[in-house]
Amino acid sequence: MIFGKRKETNYFEILNKMAECSHRAAVQLDEMMHNYTDVARKADEIHNTEHEADSLLHDLIHELNIAFITPIDREDLIEIGNGIDSITDSIEDVANLFDMFSIERVEPPALAMSELAKDITKALADAVKEFEQFRSSKKLNGLIIEVNQMEEKGDVLHRSTMKALFSSNHKSDLEKIKWKDIYDNMERIYDMCEDVADALEGLAVKNR
Secondary structure (H helix, E strand, C coil), X not given: CCCCCCCCCCHHHHHHHHHHHHHHHHHHHHHHHHCCCCHHHHHHHHHHHHHHHHHHHHHHHHXXXXXXXXXXXXXXXXXXXXXXXXXXXHHHHHHHHHHHCCCCCCCHHHHHHHHHHHHHHHHHHXXXXXXXHCCCCCCHHHHHHHHHHHHHHHHHHHHHHHHHHHXXXXXXXXXXXXXXXXXXXXXXXXXXXXXXHHHHHHHHXXXX
């Protein structure tokens, strides 16, 4: 009996699909916040995207566990996969906070932060896609710099937003606590994107 050769897994493609899930979740969050109706259903849709990302991470780890040879170290591929998955998890966390806190309307600073989350996850998804050609890519470094610059912009936006929040006389202490939690979680998305981008940069240098 002749057995066919096992198809080689493209781990980079799985990572790319995971990064696309992160960006899609960020787009869904941004759309939910700009069209703030039916929040529970829209949060469920983001959960479905997060579940898809979880399945991809499971596939990645399974394929790495049975592989004989991998293009770069297994641990490094898993680190990137876990990092991207954490971004999608954090986006879902933000959507759930709007639902759990019964937020009545979205504040303008939150809209600015969601738009930045959409942009930074797109830049990261582009970087992850480019990572497959890291040995010859002329674009990867520029995309990583773009993610880092957006994270810095996010830090500034987060600080100014928090200052305005706690300077406000128009919100109760409970409202301030709710919005602080939301803003902190949104800022975490930027940090996680930068962590993955920095990891991609380090692996590109390590494996050249």
